[in-house]
Amino acid sequence: xxxxxxxxxxxxxxxxxxxxxxxxxxxxxxxxxxxxxxxxxxxxxxxxxxxxxxxxxxxxxxxxxxxxxxxxxxxxxxxxxxxxxxxxxxxxxxxxxxxxxxxxxxxxxxxxxxxxxxxxxxxxxxxxxxxxxxxxxxxxxxxxxxxxxxxxxxxxxxxxxxxxxxxxxxxxxxxxxxxxxxxxxxxxxxxxxxxxxxxxxxxxx
Numbered sequence: 228x229x230x231x232x233x234x235x236x237x238x239x240x241x242x243x244x245x246x247x248x249x250x251x252x253x254x255x256x257x258x259x260x261x262x263x264x265x266x267x268x269x270x271x272x273x274x275x276x277x278x279x280x281x282x283x284x285x286x287x288x289x290x291x292x293x294x295x296x297x298x299x300x301x302x303x304x305x306x307x308x309x310x311x312x313x314x315x316x317x318x319x320x321x322x323x324x325x326x327x328x329x330x331x332x333x334x335x336x337x338x339x340x341x342x343x344x345x346x347x348x349x350x351x352x353x354x355x356x357x358x359x360x361x362x363x364x365x366x367x368x369x370x371x372x373x374x375x376x377x378x379x380x381x382x383x384x385x386x387x388x389x390x391x392x393x394x395x396x397x398x399x400x401x402x403x404x405x406x407x408x409x410x411x412x413x414x415x416x417x418x419x420x421x422x423x424x425x426x427x428x429x430x431x432x
Contacts (some may be wrong), residue, residue, distance in 0.1 A: 229253040229299070232281040234260050235429040238292035238328075239280030241392045243428050245385060247421035251303045255428050260372065293328050293389055300385050308385045316379065323371075323378045323386040331364035332393040338400055361401045365409060368394075368397045372408035376415060383419070391416045 229246065233239030233255050246253040257277050264270055265277035273281045273353050281288065282295045284302070289295055334357035340403045341350050341357070368390065371378065378386045393428035394413055398405070405413060416422055 230256055230283045231295075231314070232256045232258050232279060232283075233429075234258050234279050237279050237283045238392060239282075239295075240281060240282060240395075240425060240429060241388050242295045243298060244388050244391070244421060244425040245299050245308070247424040247428070248308060248383075248388070248419075249299065249304055251299060255338050264408070292392075293324055296385060296388060297324070308383070308388075310379070310384070320379060320384055320386050324365070324389045326367075327386070327389040327393040331361065331390070332396065334358070334360035334364075335396050335400055336392070358401050361397055365394075365397060365402070367414075369406045369408045376410070387416060391422070 229241050229251065231242050231246075231253055234257065239255075243253065243255055245251075258264070258270075258281075260279075271277055273288060278290070280292055280295065281290045282298075283289075284298075289298065310320050320369065337357045338354050338361075341353050368378075375381070377383050377388060391413075394409070394416070398413070
């Protein structure tokens with residue numbers, strides 16, 4: 228069984244959601260988020276920078292939520308939730324998976340970091356700049372969703388799982404007033420049975 232070492236509200240939600248969509252058995256294992264535990268040699272052996280999530284599949288251990296989710300789709304998905312690799316459609320799928328984390332979620336993470344570590348007027352300016360960058364990314368998603376139910380068209384995919392988590396933290400930390408296409412998209416994502424099951428797993432792992 229897959230074991231997903233995770234803390235509620237963090238990026239392991241992506242992999243939990245993917246498992247729920249695919250019906251893949253998993254165990255969500257709570258992680259002590261104290262600085263002492265995350266800096267301990269045992270946890271650093273699991274994740275060298277002390278973060279979550281971490282996933283194990285038998286003796287194989289990996290970290291990084293988007294990579295973990297892609298591994299689950301490739302190993303257990305039997306072609307579901309992604310286009311065939313090597314096609315232009317799969318290229319677009321990968322584009323949105325990586326955009327969700329490398330571009331969209333990056334400034335949101337900086338908001339969290341600066342609120343935790345700094346408190347001055349210059350810091351407020353940095354946070355405003357990061358919110359602007361996040362809103363620019365949100366606008367890119369808004370535009371690509373025009374006339375489409377999901378990022379790739381009518382079919383839900385792993386790209387929507389990856390983007391869904393980023394949109395979740397965008398709403399929480401940047402702006403809860405979504406533009407029209409994003410608002411409808413968010414309602415479709417959160418209305419999925421697997422999304423609700425993933426949220427329940429977070430609340431009671």
